[in-house]
Amino acid sequence: MSDSQSKKVHIVEVGPRDGLQNEPEQISTEHKLKFIQKLVDAGHSQIEVTSFVHPKFVPQLADAGEVIENLPQLEGVFSALVPNERGLDRAVESGIKRIAVFTAASETFCKKNIGMSRADSLSVFERICKRAIDGGISVRGYVSTCFVCPYEGEISESVVAETTRALLQMGVDEVSISDTIGAACPNDVARVLSGVLASSPVDAIALHFHDTYGTALANVCEGLRLGVATFDASSGGLGGCPFAPGATGNLATEDLLYLLDRMGAETGVDLQQQAEASRYIAGVLSRKLPSRQLQRLDAACGN
Numbered sequence: 546m547s548d549s550q551s552k553k554v555h556i557v558e559v560g561p562r563d564g565l566q567n568e569p570e571q572i573s574t575e576h577k578l579k580f581i582q583k584l585v586d587a588g589h590s591q592i593e594v595t596s597f598v599h600p601k602f603v604p605q606l607a608d609a610g611e612v613i614e615n616l617p618q619l620e621g622v623f624s625a626l627v628p629n630e631r632g633l634d635r636a637v638e639s640g641i642k643r644i645a646v647f648t649a650a651s652e653t654f655c656k657k658n659i660g661m662s663r664a665d666s667l668s669v670f671e672r673i674c675k676r677a678i679d680g681g682i683s684v685r686g687y688v689s690t691c692f693v694c695p696y697e698g699e700i701s702e703s704v705v706a707e708t709t710r711a712l713l714q715m716g717v718d719e720v721s722i723s724d725t726i727g728a729a730c731p732n733d734v735a736r737v738l739s740g741v742l743a744s745s746p747v748d749a750i751a752l753h754f755h756d757t758y759g760t761a762l763a764n765v766c767e768g769l770r771l772g773v774a775t776f777d778a779s780s781g782g783l784g785g786c787p788f789a790p791g792a793t794g795n796l797a798t799e800d801l802l803y804l805l806d807r808m809g810a811e812t813g814v815d816l817q818q819q820a821e822a823s824r825y826i827a828g829v830l831s832r833k834l835p836s837r838q839l840q841r842l843d844a845a846c847g848n
């Protein structure tokens with residue numbers, strides 16, 4: 546991040562959805578709502594709160610409608626994942642004003658994760674985007690496995706660029722380029738972003754890293770260097786992906802915040818209050834979360 550660039554960096558907090566979706570023990574709606582409120586209190590302005598995937602596949606988020614109906618009235622803060630048209634019906638019914646759709650850069654991962662080819666997923670999302678946008682709902686897009694795929698190996702930057710462009714043409718306003726298995730290194734980020742940014746505006750690009758190999762923050766630095774100003778993160782490092790063998794937690798929000806604070810970036814999110822939100826959900830789950838900053842802060846205050 547050079548001085549000539551804006552120092553404002555946006556964090557998209559995905560803990561309540563991406564973080565909790567694989568938790569085997571059912572978490573009550575009340576606990577989820579308290580967790581989300583603590584994230585709001587910490588200063589988050591973009592929170593992905595749940596998913597309208599079929600409850601059979603993700604029973605943890607079966608209460609999506611109830612969660613959304615009970616959120617505080619805050620414009621533009623909350624979003625929910627929508628996998629298909631039935632999911633969009635439920636999202637519309639809930640009153641949410643921002644949704645996210647997801648496809649993959651790897652054909653094999655796409656088929657295994659969402660049961661469709663890339664081309665089919667894009668035609669489904671084209672219909673979803675049209676309906677959503679016509680109804681006053683904005684749309685974010687995720688592209689999974691943009692760097693390395695557990696089945697196909699290294700992913701071509703031209704496929705990521707083409708998929709990103711296709712989503713933006715449908716009216717998606719931000720595409721999150723995701724490292725689903727956390728295997729990317731800064732050179733992968735530079736290679737893929739060079740492809741993406743040749744044909745899409747940097748303001749429409751977010752990065753979503755997992756810390757499986759300990760490279761997530763190095764990848765964030767490379768993203769910042771290339772002008773990206775939006776990063777996804779999950780409280781305490783919650784979450785993984787059930788369809789991606791070997792994938793561990795998302796980049797922890799506290800770890801990202803420490804880095805951005807030290808680099809002089811403005812996020813609007815308070816590290817101590819973020820840690821409070823993570824401690825709360827860790828207490829609900831009865832276990833420690835992997836975030837290094839959270840562990841450091843807890844050791845410092847004797848928790």
Ligand code: MG
Pocket residue numbers: 563753755784785795
């Ligand atoms: Mg993730």
